[in-house]
Amino acid sequence: DAGVIQSPRHEVTEMGQEVTLRCKPISGHNSLFWYRQTMMRGLELLIYFNNNVPIDDSGMPEDRFSAKMPNASFSTLKIQPSEPRDSAVYFCASRRSGGLAGGGEETQYFGPGTRLLVL
């Protein structure tokens, strides 16, 4: 089975430009997570979808960030306008939720990440 797919793998852009990151979760997984990883702050959850519905976006830094999940097999994370401090690795992860209420070894599977550099 294919794992979580992310594109692009690398993105270099200039400050002020719009950046769109894409994610295809593992087929059959109904929860999708967007994370950002930096040396200073580690891995931070940005937003979490369950059955295509945003459940918790409290980690989204500010209004410049937005995420959508129009269907079960695709999600986007958009930054507009981008700033140098947005430079990080952005990971998408998915898992199959359900069964025990919030329990069980329902681990998240991570995509390869998008390395974003904003100049």
Add this chain to the structure above:
Amino acid sequence: GQNIDQPTEMTATEGAIVQINCTYQTSGFNGLFWYQQHAGEAPTFLSYNVLDGLEEKGRFSSFLSRSKGYSYLLLKELQMKDSASYLCAVRDRSPPGGANNLFFGTGTRLTVIP
């Protein structure tokens, strides 16, 4: 909120045993995960604990004490390929909507030397 602490860096010798500790504070604990992340790669799942005690998986074991808010990852018979960052993550059901999110520590960078 969540507060997860683990050492920043550790060094160990090939063939030895190393223990990576993690302490956490969370209001809605619902499981603890360990992930391995090689440089430039995505985190990969290693282990899961939700009850107190030791879970063993080959060379890797993970321990949990919920009353102490403490976990450790034990790596035996270290190999050079074990050089990586090890991330402790706590699942918390207390965020709005009971989202059961994972909250990650900043990771422990392990270097295995010959």
